[in-house]
Amino acid sequence: MRALSRLDAWLGKTLFHPPIILACQLTRQTQYAMHRALWFFAACHATVYLEWDDWFWVVFIWFFVALTLLNATVYPDWPAISVRAFRLFWFFLLIGQATLTLLGGDLLASSVRSVIILFAEYAATIKTIPPRRKRERRASAKEAFNGQ
Numbered sequence: 001m002r003a004l005s006r007l008d009a010w011l012g013k014t015l016f017h018p019p020i021i022l023a024c025q026l027t028r029q030t031q032y033a034m035h036r037a038l039w040f041f042a043a044c045h046a047t048v049y050l051e052w053d054d055w056f057w058v059v060f061i062w063f064f065v066a067l068t069l070l071n072a073t074v075y076p077d078w079p080a081i082s083v084r085a086f087r088l089f090w091f092f093l094l095i096g097q098a099t100l101t102l103l104g105g106d107l108l109a110s111s112v113r114s115v116i117i118l119f120a121e122y123a124a125t126i127k128t129i130p131p132r133r134k135r136e137r138r139a140s141a142k143e144a145f146n147g148q
Contacts, residue, residue, distance in 0.1 A: 004088060005084075008084065008087055008088065008091075011091070011122075012087075012122045012125055016118065016119060016122035016123075017122065017125075017126060019119075020034060020119060020122060020123045020126060021126065021129055021130065024123075024126075024129045025129065025131075025132040029076075030076070030077050030129065031123045031124065031126040031129055032076065032077055032078060032079055032080045032123075032124065033072070033076035033077055034120075034123045035080045035082075035120050035121075035123040035124040036068070036071050036072035036075070036076055036080065036120075037072050037076075038116055038117070038119050038120035038123060039068050039071075039072070039117070039120045040065070040068040040069055040071075040072045041116055042113050042116040042117050042120065043061070043064050043065040043068045044065060045109070045112065045113050045116060046061050046064075046065075046113060047061055047062065047065060048109075049109040049110075049113075080124040081124060082121045082122070082124035082125045083121065086117060086121050087118065087121050087122070090114040090117055090118050090121075091118070093110070093111065093114050094111060094114055094115070094118070097110075097111035097114075
């Protein structure tokens with residue numbers, strides 16, 4: 001189990017954290033707001049590919065969409081806790097989809113949703129968002145105006 005937790009930490013820091021931090025800096029949102037928004041997007045994505053035959057699942061998914069929308073709008077910046085089981089389960093699902101795609105299969109909608117959920121769960125593991133670095137002005141622009 002130690003190897004899986006180390007792999008999980010490495011994946012989070014190298015693959016998932018940089019784009020999440022950049023998205024948080026560009027949108028000026030916290031990592032917790034990003035976590036809740038991505039869960040909402042995953043729920044909305046589930047409604048697009050929902051089979052409309054079974055009404056129980058239709059009601060359940062739409063209730064889940066409403067719940068995640070309320071959670072994302074009412075409590076956007078409250079600290080969120082990532083569930084490690086989600087990260088490992090979806091990781092193995094992605095491995096299965098990658099092998100299916102390499103062998104000539106189609107991309108599954110559940111794999112797209114699993115990527116969204118992986119980003120959401122790794123967003124909750126970020127402790128702080130560093131400030132965005134501003135680019136330095138070019139030297140030629142500094143010398144063009146000397147203040148007189």
